[in-house]
Amino acid sequence: MKRILLFSLFIACILLLSSCAQSYYALSPEKTTYIASNNLNDINLHYRYDILNESGNRKLSKKEKKQNIKIVAVKIINNTDHIINIGNNAAFFSGNTLIYPMDAISIRNNIKQSVPSYLWYLLLSPLTFSFNGSDPAPIGLLLGPGIAGGNMLVAGTANKSFYNELTKYDILNRDIQVGETVYGIVGFRDLDYVPLSIRLIE
Numbered sequence: 001m002k003r004i005l006l007f008s009l010f011i012a013c014i015l016l017l018s019s020c021a022q023s024y025y026a027l028s029p030e031k032t033t034y035i036a037s038n039n040l041n042d043i044n045l046h047y048r049y050d051i052l053n054e055s056g057n058r059k060l061s062k063k064e065k066k067q068n069i070k071i072v073a074v075k076i077i078n079n080t081d082h083i084i085n086i087g088n089n090a091a092f093f094s095g096n097t098l099i100y101p102m103d104a105i106s107i108r109n110n111i112k113q114s115v116p117s118y119l120w121y122l123l124l125s126p127l128t129f130s131f132n133g134s135d136p137a138p139i140g141l142l143l144g145p146g147i148a149g150g151n152m153l154v155a156g157t158a159n160k161s162f163y164n165e166l167t168k169y170d171i172l173n174r175d176i177q178v179g180e181t182v183y184g185i186v187g188f189r190d191l192d193y194v195p196l197s198i199r200l201i202e
Contacts, residue, residue: 021113021151024158025056029073029169029183038197043084044077045198051185060162063111070191071107074184076198078176084200087173091201092186094194098201102187104166112159118151 034046051073053061064071084090092099102110124144171184 021118021155022057022059022158023154024060024161024165026161026165027051027055027057027071027073027169027185029075029185032073032075032183034073034075036195038195040197041200042079043090043198043200044079045196046075047196048073049193057162059113060111063113067110068190069102069107069110070188070193071111072186072188072196074171074186074196075181076171076176076184077181078178080200081178083178084176084198085173086171086176086198089200090198092188093197093199094191099188099191099196101172102189103172104163104170107166107187108159108163112162113155115152115155115159118148118155121148121151 029051032048032051034048036048037044037046039045049070049072050061052064052071078084086092086101092101121144124147166185169183169185171182171186174182176182
């Protein structure tokens, strides 16, 4: 019986260490070191892939790869003599192919942490523990709900912080004034690590 209990505790610890929710680490595109750039039509674009992974958001990064989405930090400088607007008179291109960024809600919904998935920790609720023949203590009644609730809170808070930053740095349909520099976070579906540019469109 003691061996079964110890084995169960060992398995529980392994699951806890590998499946916990993760806090969100800000991407902060204005602080990013950009390693690629393109300059077309006097629109200067600096960009960087893999910002979720590099900022420590490993759970979101895994979902990003699973959903075949690329989250990209961008820095845009408008050196033209008129206002540009991504989605109106300017657009992202990969080579000569026009590519469409995802909106913030779609990005969040596709790669956010799953909050309900942590309810499975409630299965630990029946767990008891006895020491040197003492009466079994129902530690699972605290352990199960405590771990489930804690992870759900962390995941929910992380998802909210992620969406808030996506919204803060949403550059779609935003007017970029002459000479202005803006920072953004964009997402593309089914895109490889390809060179990006922003071009004027009719």
